[in-house]
Amino acid sequence: MTSDKWKWVFYAVLGIVLVILIPLSPRYVQTLAISIIIYSIYVCSTNLLTGYTGLVSLGQAIFWGSAAYLVAILTTHGVVKNFYLVFLIAILSVMIIGAAFGVLALRAKRLYFMILTFAFGHVVWSIAMYALQPVTYGFNGIRDILRPDLGLSWSLENNSNFYYFTLAVGALCFFIVSLIIHSPFGRILVGIRDNEHRMIALGCNTFLYKFLSYIVSAIIAGVGGILFAYFNGYVNPSELHWVWSGEALMMMFIGGIGTFWGPALGALVFTGLRYWVSAYTMYWFGVEGTIFVLVVLFFRGGISGFITDLPRRKIPSKP
Amino acid sequence: MVIIGPNGAGKTTLFNIITGELSPSGGKVFLFSKDVTKMQCYRRTHYGLGRTFQIVDLFPNFTVMENTCLAFLPHETSCFRMIRPFSAYKKLHEKARALLEGFGLWEKREFPINALSHGEMRHVELILGLAMEPKVLLLDEPTAGLTSSESQKLASLIESLHRDISLVMIEHDMKVAFSLAERLIVLHQGEVLADGEPEKIRANSKVKEVYLGERIRV
DSSP: OOHHHHHHHHHHHHHHIIIIIHHHSOHHHHHHHHHHHHHHHHHHHHIIIIIITOOOOSOHHHHHHHHHHHHHHHHHTTSOOOHHHHHHHHHHHHHHHHHHHHHHHTTSOHHHHHHHHHHHHHHHHHIIIIITHHHHOGGGOBOOOOOOOOSSSSOTTSHHHHHHHHHHHHHHHHHHHHHHHHSHHHHHHHHHHHHHHHHHHTTOOHHHHHHHHHHHHHHHHHHHHHHHHHHHSOBOGGGTSHHHHHHHHHHHHHHOTTOSSHHHHHHHHHHHHHHHHHTTOSOHHHHHHHHHHHHHHHOTTHHHHHHHHHHHHHSOOOO | OEEEOOTTSSHHHHHHHHHTSSOOSSSOOEETTEEOTTSOHHHHHTTTEEEOOSSOOOOTTSBHHHHHHHHHGGGSGGGGOOSSOGGGOHHHHHHHHHHHHHTTOGGGTTSBGGGSOHHHHHHHHHHHHHHTOOSEEEEEOTTTTOOHHHHHHHHHHHHTSOTTSEEEEEOOOHHHHHHHOSSEEEEETTEEEEEEOHHHHHHOHHHIIIIIHHHOOO
């Protein structure tokens, strides 16, 4: 079979599993699937920034966590009840935070950019932890976030309905990223990743592109954070912690950096393994680290790279 | 115009100052009688300043076609569009086709840059410079690393370029330099040693002393 046919087989199987099989599965499978999709969105945002634009950020959790916290604060304190309004406020806030941090962090390059995003992460984390303790309840986090009311007769209290909702939002995010990476804008982002120096010489205002990429990635991470807050019903400062930013990078590497399906595969393996391993041992972080080391040493392209390389491996070498 | 000079004379530094990659410690840069000293690097290209690099500096993961289209993009209105796929912009591809055919690289458009020979990479380097449709094009040693027959081929290609583009070229290959130059500037230790028509430069004794005499007979 040609690779094109394999592609359609892959889409068909993926569609059947996602749309039909998972909603029919037991509740714990659905719950696991929901978290995998939400994490995929988060990793997808990291992939746009790191995999396609070449900016390594340790501050992606800022956007995920801020959006989750905004949802938690607005809904539990009863300030805004309407889901769409909450969504809009959270996304706009994340955009503003992204713009502010982006302008500052992107003045630096490479390692310095990473350290700046890391520092911003610390600042935001300590704000949530200490400065805003009356609203965020510090270390205890915010509990009892209710599932959103979409204003339809279709209730999201039902787990499989919430699954469909998450799937739709996730598919939309992946679709948007797919449009972006294939557009002229996206080509320029990859050009900047591969050779920023030349892009400048060709007349490209690289700062502006990196800035826009940073904001778009912040928004997508924010969407993930919003879904997470509603799904989990509980938000605590670890959502803002840089460890969670680092885990996004790890999931991206495991799945395949700079590949379209990499984030989803990474989130799948990561979440699936965590679920499975945690049943036997407490040392999830050790297992996670070991897997990461193995992937970086032996599968540079991650799972996605490994799969796309398979057909090539089968071809016998010419004499 | 061709700039020559021994190693360390400051030829590439001069280019970097003209394009804005380095800022001068004194003096001003004028582009079409507009003061661009403080202007950012990428902005200068929009006033018609293009350049190529001494060491091949392309997008190795992209194909020849994609490299060429990428060079058009920053000057197109479509550069911020995020929806329509890149491949749907037919006009860009037509423009790229015309350029690539001129260089005989159309057959190899789907080749990634890594798969090209060094000589072909040098051609793509020049294509990228031309794709920006510059009024002034700075060529930093376009023939670096080429065999003499390849250099001659590239030189005749450069000579056949449109006369609308002012070419400023750094060149080490004296044959190429003297055959292409209408005006020749010799740099030595950061200073202009001589400036004029090739014939005059050839006769200049100072130039012979510091440069030509010790390296190449012309």
